[in-house]
């Protein structure tokens with residue numbers, strides 16, 4: 611679902627994570643999708659970024 615990523619999607623995140631994607635300069639193929647389907651690698655990337663954001667609060 612990530613533009614340019616050909617790996618198999620194994621994880622699903624809700625759309626509130628889209629802003630994290632934008633923060634990481636990642637683009638998705640379906641901007642209006644309700645859920646994000648991500649490969650393991652991108653899922654981990656986003657989860658780590660989200661944790662870092664929370665850590666700054």
Ligand SMILES: [Zn+2]
Pocket residue numbers: 612615616617648649650651652
């Ligand atoms: Zn990926």
